[in-house]
Each structure stands twice: as structure tokens, then as C-alpha cells.
Amino acid sequence: xxxxxxxxxxxxxxxxxxxxxxxxxxxxxxxxxxxxxxxxxxxxxxxxxxxxxxxxxxxxxxxxxxxxxxxxxxxxxxxxxxxxxxxxxxxxxxxxxxxxxxxxxxxxxxxxxxxxxxxxxxxxxxxxxxxxxxxxxxxxxxxxxxxxxxxxxxxxxxxxxxxxxxxxxxxxxxxxxxxxxxxxxxxxxxxxxxxxxxxxxxxxxxxxxxxxxxxxxxxxxxxxxxxxxxxxxxxxxxxxxxxxxxxxxxxxxxxxxxxxxxxxxxxxxxxxxxxxxxxxxxxxxxxxxxxxxxxxxxxxxxxxxxxxxxxxxxxxxxxxxxxxxxxxxxxxxxxxxxxxxxxxx
Amino acid sequence: xxxxxxxxxxxxxxxxxxxxxxxxxxxxxxxxxxxxxxxxxxxxxxxxxxxxxxxxxxxxxxxxxxxxxxxxxxxxxxxxxxxxxxxxxxxxxxxxxxxxxxxxxxxxxxxxxxxxxxxxxxxxxxxxxxxxxxxxxxxxxxxxxxxxxxxxxxxxxxxxxxxxxxxxxxxxxxxxxxxxxxxxxxxxxxxxxxxxxxxxxxxxxxxxxxxxxxxxxxxxxxxxxxxxxxxxxxxxxxxxxxxxxxxxxxxxxxxxxxxxxxxxxxxxxxxxxxxxxxxxxxxxx
Numbered sequence: 001x002x003x004x005x006x007x008x009x010x011x012x013x014x015x016x017x018x019x020x021x022x023x024x025x026x027x028x029x030x031x032x033x034x035x036x037x038x039x040x041x042x043x044x045x046x047x048x049x050x051x052x053x054x055x056x057x058x059x060x061x062x063x064x065x066x067x068x069x070x071x072x073x074x075x076x077x078x079x080x081x082x083x084x085x086x087x088x089x090x091x092x093x094x095x096x097x098x099x100x101x102x103x104x105x106x107x108x109x110x111x112x113x114x115x116x117x118x119x120x121x122x123x124x125x126x127x128x129x130x131x132x133x134x135x136x137x138x139x140x141x142x143x144x145x146x147x148x149x150x151x152x153x154x155x156x157x158x159x160x161x162x163x164x165x166x167x168x169x170x171x172x173x174x175x176x177x178x179x180x181x182x183x184x185x186x187x188x189x190x191x192x193x194x195x196x197x198x199x200x201x202x203x204x205x206x207x208x209x210x211x212x213x214x215x216x217x218x219x220x221x222x223x224x225x226x227x228x229x230x231x232x233x234x235x236x237x238x239x240x241x242x243x244x245x246x247x248x249x250x251x252x253x254x255x256x257x258x259x260x261x262x263x264x265x266x267x268x269x270x271x272x273x274x275x276x277x278x279x280x281x282x283x284x285x286x287x288x289x290x291x292x293x294x295x296x297x298x299x300x301x302x303x304x305x306x307x308x309x310x311x312x313x314x315x316x317x318x319x320x321x322x323x324x325x326x327x328x329x330x331x332x333x334x335x336x337x338x339x340x341x342x343x344x345x
Numbered sequence: 346x347x348x349x350x351x352x353x354x355x356x357x358x359x360x361x362x363x364x365x366x367x368x369x370x371x372x373x374x375x376x377x378x379x380x381x382x383x384x385x386x387x388x389x390x391x392x393x394x395x396x397x398x399x400x401x402x403x404x405x406x407x408x409x410x411x412x413x414x415x416x417x418x419x420x421x422x423x424x425x426x427x428x429x430x431x432x433x434x435x436x437x438x439x440x441x442x443x444x445x446x447x448x449x450x451x452x453x454x455x456x457x458x459x460x461x462x463x464x465x466x467x468x469x470x471x472x473x474x475x476x477x478x479x480x481x482x483x484x485x486x487x488x489x490x491x492x493x494x495x496x497x498x499x500x501x502x503x504x505x506x507x508x509x510x511x512x513x514x515x516x517x518x519x520x521x522x523x524x525x526x527x528x529x530x531x532x533x534x535x536x537x538x539x540x541x542x543x544x545x546x547x548x549x550x551x552x553x554x555x556x557x558x559x560x561x562x563x564x565x566x567x568x569x570x571x572x573x574x575x576x577x578x579x580x581x582x583x584x585x586x587x588x589x590x591x592x593x594x595x596x597x598x599x600x601x602x603x604x605x606x607x608x609x610x611x612x613x614x615x616x617x618x619x620x621x622x623x624x625x626x627x628x629x630x
Contacts, residue, residue, distance in 0.1 A: 049528060051524055051527070051528070071524075071527045071528055072527055072528075072530045072531070072532060075530070076528055077528065078524070078525065078528040080521045080524070080525060082519065082521060084519060084521035084522045084524070084525040085522075085525075086522065086525075086526075086540055086544070087544060087626050088543045088544050088546070088626050089543075097526070097529055097531075097539075098529035098530055101529070101530060101531050101535050101539065102530065133625055133626055135625075135626055146525075149525075149529065150528070150529075152529075153529055153530060
């Protein structure tokens with residue numbers, strides 16, 4: 001189901017947690033809310049769920065105004081970071097819970113409920129564990145029970161609050177891939193909150209980057225990574241270098257040196273140059289370039305990270321080189337960014 | 346070739362926590378000194394009676410009635426305490442209101458107050474000419490000097506046991522669990538009855554056991570309000586004292602032994618239920 005958030009504002013005792021946020025979520029989409037802690041991403045998720053009510057603004061489920069509905073009436077599935085399973089119930093009872101508490105008119109028969117719960121446990125690959133109690137499961141298994149429980153009520157939208165936050169790296173990666181598979185099979189409209197950019201970029205159809213109660217950018221993972229539209233997004237997603245530069249006659253300058261990057265059509269004046277460590281090309285150092293002495297090198301998996309001291313008022317710059325390129329400390333390296341973006345102060 | 350096999354059960358598991366021997370030694374000596382020696386004295390005295398005598402003494406009608414009153418009233422009082430203790434703990438944990446600390450402190454009063462004081466206070470209130478008793482007498486309700494009075498006294502002394510065992514577990518309940526229930530469509534009542542209360546069951550059971558045990562052994566507060574009519578409102582501990590005053594040591598010993606056996610059996614069963622639930626749910630008091 002489509003979910004539309006319109007001009008939402010949320011204050012917690014006068015402190016604005018969300019400020020005029022609007023977001024359209026398409027039916028069947030897997031969308032990530034990404035941001036540092038305190039950016040309002042969890043608040044936005046809880047507002048969609050109905051666990052919080054907005055100070056101003058409206059939430060629509062399809063064409064229906066859901067703002068006035070209680071959390072019970074919205075028929076959503078919510079998965080919490082710390083699972084929030086009912087610990088006195090077996091796995092099967094946990095998954096069945098949402099169906100067994102329905103009023104008699106809408107409640108499926110006992111056999112039907114059991115059948116559906118078992119199907120869901122099969123979907124989340126926990127067949128055979130239905131008689132266990134949550135305390136007897138691992139973290140990853142518990143979160144899968146939580147997901148099955150949320151899906152049992154056939155929710156309009158599935159909301160996941162840092163679903164893998166409490167799990168260790170290995171399990172997290174595994175569950176990530178698995179969640180994508182489940183989503184592709186079931187087609188639930190899904191919103192998940194994360195502060196892990198890898199998770200968001202790998203998993204989501206679209207990523208919503210949030211900061212300080214506002215949406216900074218909405219886009220596909222490619223758009224977010226390749227064309228960030230603000231210094232915040234550039235700095236928050238992936239690695240980045242920031243240099244103070246000057247635009248003059250369509251060229252970029254650091255002090256009196258041209259850095260070999262032409263910026264035609266940019267107005268003259270000071271600016272911040274953003275570029276990623278791997279978006280560079282090495283130069284011989286005779287023409288316009290950024291040059292510096294190697295301060296430190298690190299081998300990170302398939303690339304070599306080189307930290308350059310380029311002097312001046314700029315701090316250190318990090319670039320990525322192929323591992324066969326061996327550099328010694330204090331040797332001189334010259335390069336030029338190939339993809340970059342300028343932001344004015 | 347002989348295969349070296351590990352012993353099936355080792356008295357001492359290898360452990361990084363030091364002092365197992367010392368700690369166990371102290372614990373056992375202390376238990377023996379404080380609990381086992383007095384109790385085995387009791388067992389020895391009653392075994393000296395011989396089975397026949399013991400049986401005659403234990404099945405004396407007055408003894409049976411006293412035991413029935415003691416265990417019955419303690420059971421009813423513990424049940425009442427479970428209901429109101431859980432509500433009280435809920436209010437203390439969930440809500441903020443002026444005077445909360447005072448109420449929290451008041452819960453412990455029955456722990457500290459000499460039980461005789463409580464008994465006398467309750468008697469003055471509920472006696473036919475007391476404040477509350479005088480209002481109830483015209484309605485034909487008699488509280489003081491009946492088993493109902495005993496229940497009242499036991500409710501008073503047992504209340505903190507339930508509140509203080511349930512309260513910390515209730516504080517631990519994750520708000521997310523309630524929210525999870527709500528997102529699945531559970532209303533307030535379903536959340537409480539299907540999710541919260543069952544989760545508290547082990548703690549409630551412990552509170553019940555403690556309140557019940559305390560009620561069975563209670564003496565001071567009860568003897569004032571009970572009226573102590575033989576066969577009607579005479580509790581077993583009082584009967585023991587009466588027998589002792591009559592220098593009828595065998596009878597006192599027999600009643601005490603029966604109380605001991607019943608109490609121990611009941612507490613053992615409750616403990617076993619707890620161990621079972623702890624194993625299953627991975628938590629519990």
C-alpha cells in the first residue's frame with residue numbers, strides 16, 4: 001500500500017524532532033531511512049506506525065487519512081531493534097498472536113491460524129523451531145520470529161526499526177540479503193530505519209537521508225552515492241575529502257596553484273571541493289595538480305589507502321590507489337580529482 | 346590401550362570464580378546451624394513419639410481444625426495479596442503522582458511494625474464496637490474473632506512480599522513489548538491479560554509463596570483479632586503455644602512436625618514450578 005507523509009512536524013516538549021517532512025512511499029517499495037542518531041528517522045517511522053502522533057501534518061495510507069487512526073487500527077507490521085518478542089510464548093504463539101487476538105468475526109479458525117503461522121515460519125527459515133521459547137533462540141533467529149510475527153497480520157506496510165542493529169556483523173550481512181529476498185517474494189511495502197549506510201545502499205530501492213529532523217535527499221542508492229546534493233549527504237555517505245578552494249576564471253585554485261580541474265560556469269569566489277578517495281587520477285606533477293607527501297599508507301582489502309599531507313591550510317587528504325602501487329613515506333604524489341562537487345559556504 | 350574417560354559428574358567444575366570450596370563450606374555450616382539443627386531437633390522429638398502416638402496426636406480434631414484454619418486463611422490471604430499487590434506494584438511502577446514515594450515507603454511498614462501492634466490496631470478497627478466493625482455489625486457481617494479477621498491480619502503482613510517481588514520484574518518490562526502487542530492489534534485489555542500478566546507469572550508465584558509462608562507462620566497479629574475459639578478461629582501456631590503451656594510437649598511437637606511437612610512440601614512444589622518456568626522462559630524470580 002502507498003504511504004504518504006505530508007508536512008509532518010513533531011515536537012517533543014518544544015524540541016522539534018521532525019520539521020516539515022514530506023515523503024511518498026510507493027506500493028511494494030523497500031525504502032530506507034538513513035541518518036545519524038538524532039536525525040529523526042526513528043520518530044518518522046513511529047509516526048507512520050501510529051506509535052507517536054504528529055504535532056502537525058498528515059499520514060495517508062493509500063487515499064485514507066491514517067493520522068486519526070490508532071496504532072491498532074492501522075494494521076501495520078513493526079519490527080523492533082531488540083525483537084520485543086513475548087517471552088512466555090512459544091515461537092508459534094508469538095507468530096500467531098496478531099491473529100488470535102482478533103475479534104471472533106475476523107478471526108480465522110484455529111487450524112487456519114496454525115497453518116499460516118507455520119507457513120510464515122517456513123518463509124523465515126525457522127521450521128521445526130515452533131515449540132521453542134524466545135530465550136532458546138539466537139539473536140538472528142529471534143529477529144526472524146519478530147518479522148514473521150509482524151507479517152502474520154498481513155500488514156499494509158512493514159516498518160523495521162534498526163532491525164539488524166543488535167546483531168553481529170556476520171549475521172547482519174546474511175539477514176540483509178535474506179530480507180531483500182523475502183521482500184521480493186512477498187512484495188510488502190517496507191520502510192526500515194538504519195544508521196548503517198552499507199545496509200541502506202545495499203538493501204533499499206530508495207534511500208531517504210535525514211539529518212536534524214529534515215530530509216536531506218531522497219533517491220536510489222546510485223543517485224545518493226554518485227550525486228549527493230548537499231555537503232551533509234556527501235560527507236555522510238561513503239568516504240570523502242573536503243578542500244578549501246577558490247574559483248577563478250573557470251579554474252580551481254589552492255592558494256596560487258591551479259589544481260588542474262576546470263569548473264566552467266562556476267562563479268568566482270571561495271568554495272569547498274568535495275571528492276571521493278577513489279575518484280582521482282595520478283599525474284606526473286608538472287601541470288596543474290594537487291600534490292602532497294605521503295603521511296601514511298594502509299592496505300584495506302583490495303585497495304591501498306594513502307594519506308597525503310598537502311600542506312597549506314588544508315588538512316590531510318586520503319586517496320585510494322591500486323595495491324600494486326607501492327609508495328614509501330615522504331614520497332611525493334600528485335593527483336587530480338576526476339569526479340567532484342563544489343559547495344559554497 | 347585404555348581410553349581415558351571424563352567422569353560423568355564432577356563435584357567441582359573447573360571455574361574462574363574462586364572460593365567455591367570456602368563459599369560452599371560457609372553456606373552449609375550456616376544452614377546447618379541456623380535451620381537444620383533446630384529442625385532435626387523437632388524431627389527427633391516427634392520420631393521419639395512413635396508412629397501411633399504421633400498419628401493420634403496429629404489427627405486430633407482440634408489440631409486438624411487449627412491446621413485447616415492456618416493453611417486456609419494463609420492461602421486466601423496470599424491470593425488477595427496477589428491481586429492487590431500486583432495492582433499496587435503496577436501503580437507504583439507505571440504512574441507518577443504526588444506522594445508516590447510515601448506510598449512506596451508505606452508498603453514496607455508491615456515488615457517493620459511489630460505484628461502485635463498491627464493485630465491490636467486491626468482488632469480495634471474491626472471489633473463489633475470498633476470504627477469499621479460497628480458499621481458492619483448491623484449488616485450482620487462479623488470480621489474480628491472469625492477466620493475472616495485472621496485473613497485480614499494475614500493480608501496486612503503479607504502485602505509487602507508480593508509488591509516487592511513483583512515490582513522489580515515489572516520495572517524490567519520493555520515498553521517495546523507493549524508497543525509490539527499494540528501494532529499487532531491488541532487493545533489495552535488484551536495487552537495486559539495476554540502479554541504483561543503472563544510474563545509476570547513467575548514473580549507473582551514467588552510473591553504468593555512468600556506471602557503464604559509468612560501467613561502460615563504468623564502469630565503476633567493473628568491472636569488478637571482471631572478470638573481464638575477452638576475449632577473455629579484457633580490457628581495452629583497458637584495451639585502449639587497452648588500445648589506448650591500445658592506442658593504437653595508431644596502434642597506441640599506433633600503439630601509442629603505436621604506444619605513443617607506441609608509447608609515444606611508446598612514450598613518445594615512452588616520452587617519446582619519456578620525452576621521449570623525459568624528453564625522454559627529463561628527468566629523469572
